[in-house]
Amino acid sequence: MKFTKMHGIGNDYVYVNCFQETVENPSEVAIKVSDRHFGIGSDGLILIKPSEKADFEMEMYNADGSQGAMCGNGIRCVAKYVYDYGLTDKTSISVDTKSGVKYLELTVEEGKVREVRVNMGSPELQTEKIPMIYPMDKVISQPLNVHEQIYEVTAVSMGNPHAVVYLDDVKNLKIEEAGPYFEKHRAFPESVNTEFVRVIDRNTVEMRVWERGSGETLACGTGACAVTVASVLNGYTEEEVTVKLLGGDLKIFWDREKNLVYMTGPAAVVFDGEIQL
Structure with missing residues (x-):
């Protein structure tokens, strides 16, 4: 399995481009790759997938194999990945997550994404x-x-x-x-x-x-x-x-x-x- 390790201010995940790779059992893979001694070492696994609702879909798993709903640092890395690795040339993109579609603005310098602004949606207090x-x-x-x-x-x-x-x-x-x-x-x-x-x-x-x-x-x-x-x-x-x-x-x-x-x-x-x- 080909992967890219990325981090948002130290919150690190293993990213897999599912336009090219197939991950059969993501929970098990997340546990394996997250291990900092026997694996790659990360806070979890994030799959970048095609989406019918948005430009891309992000599917995330925690280090213990449980599926997560949303990761703010992770979604910024998804934005960097899809731009830097040529999956999009847009600087405004949408990403579908388990907690809804998020909208991102990419700041690009010298052909690479430097920072990302994410509309994280509305807080829920109920x-x-x-x-x-x-x-x-x-x-x-x-x-x-x-x-x-x-x-x-x-x-x-x-x-x-x-x-x-x-x-x-x-x-x-x-x-x-x-x-x-x-x-x-x-x-x-x-x-x-x-x-x-x-x-x-x-x-x-x-x-x-x-x-x-x-x-x-x-x-x-x-x-x-x-x-x-x-x-x-x-x-x-x-x-x-x-x-x-x-x-x-x-x-x-x-x-x-x-x-x-x-x-x-x-x-x-x-x-x-x-x-x-």
Whole structure:
């Protein structure tokens, strides 16, 4: 199987061009290629496929083989791949995902995509649609007992569920202890991605993320969007926010009039290769 390893600010996936390759059992392949010792090493597998609804379709699998709905960093790499590898010459493209069609604007320099702006769609705050089991229809800074500790949680879906928690210090957080308890918490029937956030100023936040199915990753695009929405709702920031992640920065803008969230960030090719499956 031919593949390209790419990353969006350190959130790395193995990309397969399914215009040329056929992947029979993507869940098993995802587990194999994601292994950082016995495989290629990645946060998961992303298949780039033809689509009847959009210019392309993106099908993603987490490192544990579970299928994901949407990955903000991954979709920027899809945009870079299809342009840089000659599958399109358009700088405005649409990509179908499990959480709907997304629209992307490509910034091209010297024939290569440098950064991508993604219309990530509208945030969902209704608990039943996130889904979250909670005695209120919206959860904005509400208490949640996680492993006998009370956290103030804001719940947002960006096509996938997010729990946003504000802390004074995220650098020293033992995320590998707290993360799994959030991920599998009974309040989240489909499990949850958890963002631990420190507000720096009205336009800047710092976050670490524990992703369902992958553990801590260097970046999560949908998470950065959820954090921006949560930060505005809690009165901590303006609508335009730089989100600082372990792998780099993302620029997020929540257009409240249209209720759309836009994410801008880079995408990079690491290498092309071939693997025996």
